[in-house]
Amino acid sequence: MSGIEPESLACWYGRLAPALVLYVRQWLDAAAAEDVVQEVFAKLMRQRRPPDAVQAWLFRAARHAALNARRSQGRRSRHEAARATTQVDWFQADPAAMLDARTAEATLARLPDEQREVIVLRIWGQLGWQAIADLVGRPVSTTFSQYRSGLENLRQRLEQPCRKPSD
Numbered sequence: 001m002s003g004i005e006p007e008s009l010a011c012w013y014g015r016l017a018p019a020l021v022l023y024v025r026q027w028l029d030a031a032a033a034e035d036v037v038q039e040v041f042a043k044l045m046r047q048r049r050p051p052d053a054v055q056a057w058l059f060r061a062a063r064h065a066a067l068n069a070r071r072s073q074g075r076r077s078r079h080e081a082a083r084a085t086t087q088v089d090w091f092q093a094d095p096a097a098m099l100d101a102r103t104a105e106a107t108l109a110r111l112p113d114e115q116r117e118v119i120v121l122r123i124w125g126q127l128g129w130q131a132i133a134d135l136v137g138r139p140v141s142t143t144f145s146q147y148r149s150g151l152e153n154l155r156q157r158l159e160q161p162c163r164k165p166s167d
Helices: 006-024 031-044 053-078 078-082 101-109 113-124 130-137 140-158
Strands: none
Touching: 006 031, 006 053, 006 101, 006 113, 053 130, 101 113, 101 140, 113 130, 113 140, 130 140
């Protein structure tokens, strides 16, 4: 029997599962990412008591499970390893928006892995700097620099003026 209240678990799931799936999709396709998140919540449910920092624990567990799942996929098939780059729907298209969702997704996907991971954890995961640093195993100053560099990289790429066709 779990020592975690079902209401608490449901609240955490409702609040954090979408961000966790998005985070895990850096490494896995959508279906596998959802499976990993389900497994992480099942693991949380089996805990005798909730971790001190539930949100950080969930992201760390999801990261480890996703990386393990990715390694397993790689061992199963070299072909799947070649397809490790997956389409990630980071943004939802909004016809009224000034920013094209597909362009923003493609730009985010082209960032270095370290920058993209920190941006996703900070913006979509809403984790603090210390939690991010602990999760990725780098100093807070490094993660903040990667975040700042990633945002600058995104800004520069997304704000490039349109090229005029040659006459």
